[in-house]
Amino acid sequence: MTLQIFLQQLVNGASLGSMYALIAIGYTMVYGVLRLINFAHGDIMMVGAFLTYFALEASMPFELSVLVGIAGAIIIGILTDKIAYKPLRSAPKISLLITAIGISFFLENLFTVLFGSTPKPFHAPEYLTKIFQIHGIYLPISVIIIPIVTVAILAGVLWILFKTKQGIAIRALAFDIETVKLMGVNADKIIMIVFAMGSALAALGGVFYAISYPSIDPLMGIIVGLKAFAAAVLGGIGSVTGAVLGGFILGFTEIFVVAMFPDLGGYKDAFAFFFLILVLLFKPTGLMGQDLERGRF
Amino acid sequence: MLKVNKLNVKYGVISAVRDISLEVKKGDIVTLIGANGAGKTSTLNAIVNVVKKSGYVEFDGVDISKKATHEIIQKGLSLVPEGRKIFINLTVDENLKMGAFNNIENFEKLRTHVYDKFPRLKQKINQMGGTLSGGEQQMLAIGRALMGNPKMLMLDEPSLGLAPKIIGEVFEIITELKKDMPILLIEQNAFAALKISDYGYVLENGSITLEDKAQNLLGNDEVRAKYLGG
Ligand SMILES: Nc1ncnc2c1ncn2[C@@H]1O[C@H](COP(=O)(O)OP(=O)(O)OP(=O)(O)O)[C@@H](O)[C@H]1O
Numbered sequence A: 001m002t003l004q005i006f007l008q009q010l011v012n013g014a015s016l017g018s019m020y021a022l023i024a025i026g027y028t029m030v031y032g033v034l035r036l037i038n039f040a041h042g043d044i045m046m047v048g049a050f051l052t053y054f055a056l057e058a059s060m061p062f063e064l065s066v067l068v069g070i071a072g073a074i075i076i077g078i079l080t081d082k083i084a085y086k087p088l089r090s091a092p093k094i095s096l097l098i099t100a101i102g103i104s105f106f107l108e109n110l111f112t113v114l115f116g117s118t119p120k121p122f123h124a125p126e127y128l129t130k131i132f133q134i135h136g137i138y139l140p141i142s143v144i145i146i147p148i149v150t151v152a153i154l155a156g157v158l159w160i161l162f163k164t165k166q167g168i169a170i171r172a173l174a175f176d177i178e179t180v181k182l183m184g185v186n187a188d189k190i191i192m193i194v195f196a197m198g199s200a201l202a203a204l205g206g207v208f209y210a211i212s213y214p215s216i217d218p219l220m221g222i223i224v225g226l227k228a229f230a231a232a233v234l235g236g237i238g239s240v241t242g243a244v245l246g247g248f249i250l251g252f253t254e255i256f257v258v259a260m261f262p263d264l265g266g267y268k269d270a271f272a273f274f275f276l277i278l279v280l281l282f283k284p285t286g287l288m289g290q291d292l293e294r295g296r297f
Numbered sequence B: 001m002l003k004v005n006k007l008n009v010k011y012g013v014i015s016a017v018r019d020i021s022l023e024v025k026k027g028d029i030v031t032l033i034g035a036n037g038a039g040k041t042s043t044l045n046a047i048v049n050v051v052k053k054s055g056y057v058e059f060d061g062v063d064i065s066k067k068a069t070h071e072i073i074q075k076g077l078s079l080v081p082e083g084r085k086i087f088i089n090l091t092v093d094e095n096l097k098m099g100a101f102n103n104i105e106n107f108e109k110l111r112t113h114v115y116d117k118f119p120r121l122k123q124k125i126n127q128m129g130g131t132l133s134g135g136e137q138q139m140l141a142i143g144r145a146l147m148g149n150p151k152m153l154m155l156d157e158p159s160l161g162l163a164p165k166i167i168g169e170v171f172e173i174i175t176e177l178k179k180d181m182p183i184l185l186i187e188q189n190a191f192a193a194l195k196i197s198d199y200g201y202v203l204e205n206g207s208i209t210l211e212d213k214a215q216n217l218l219g220n221d222e223v224r225a226k227y228l229g230g
């Protein structure tokens, strides 16, 4: 592998990893406050990508379309919590999990029925898809922009979690919901903020996916969602920094496996999970995860 | 200040609290004593609707029987829960911020007040709650409740698991607090609790079997035998 190709793949890996990272943050935050693996989260990403697509089709400007996608995903995310999860707050966790799987199927099938299962081409604006080259490396601009936006967003999320009272309450919820209520805090409102944040980031991840691939379909959230979930577990579920780290590791692994062993390209997804199993064998709580009762986020 | 009428708590078929009525007047410390499992914690949790209950609860002239927990706390009735329940994954300062969630604009002022009361916490501002000693955690739990600027405080076994010297400190603090707000206190340490109290209730198997001025309970033979070690 030449240095050029190596650098090129490095940037590609960062871009793919960003997408996983953005989605993984939602998994990890919802798990932190509800101890729920929100299997519908990958589908929220799909919803975000679809709504962005429709806004683009309605000839809205790209940036506005992304905002439409994010807003729509936030609304669907909050509604899932209010309608499906909230009534189960004191039910066994397994009921919650089954419900999440149900929501996932519901969203996938609803979008298939409404919009068909054929992939739709996603037209990102030219300034993102334009190929540029430095020192013999050829890259679309989006591949550079995506990781930069992701790191900026991570900084924003950490700022919220550590510097605002709502963020501190989110971390407190990871410890105990009853005690949070005893502080005079409306815990459901805080949980709503978590779903809003996670859904917004997932929608953005969905848009990044759509720019890179560049098509969307109602089942796009399944495998990406699964891998983002793997990233969250790899990084240590409950930890936001861990989720981002896990996302990037998974992104790099996938890209480099394909680059170095083109014959094994078909197994790239298997590699992601192989890597996950390997890490968990040595560190069952994930890279940044600690004792489940301590240092979350 | 607080009136409880015919309070009942059931866990499935188990009746943990039966028809309890009690009252805490302004300026008073009232103690609830009883053996393990008598229903003391259930009573406090039911008052703030952390557990399901039936019965009537009035606080500061308002019916709070059906209010959500966070609304009751916002009205100024604060509970320092059994086992302290410090947010172990938050720093001391962040724990206080949680206590001041609805008063965040007065955070600095409230915190100065709390650090004056508990100077030991001040040196641990950035330490994780989980790494504090038991005594420090109890101070933090009380401090955190005070950050909400409550009108009344309920304390569930504040001396549990503490060294005798620290227990003395905790009781001093409670006596201090009485100047600012009425207190409903649960204690295993019945003797020490009754000594600083104005009124007391004895709870047995979920029912109140005796109530009187604290002074009289201290002199009551039955109470002495059962709860004050003879
Ligand atoms: N969540 C629960 N589910 C079922 N039973 C419970 C629950 N909480 C308490 N109980 C039962 O209710 C009864 C009263 O418990 P409670 O905790 O109120 O007692 P307590 O007086 O506070 O005891 P202690 O002095 O040990 O703290 C006990 O028999 C207890 O086993």
Ligand SMILES: [Mg+2]
Binding pocket: B040, B041, B042, B082
């Ligand atoms: Mg108790």
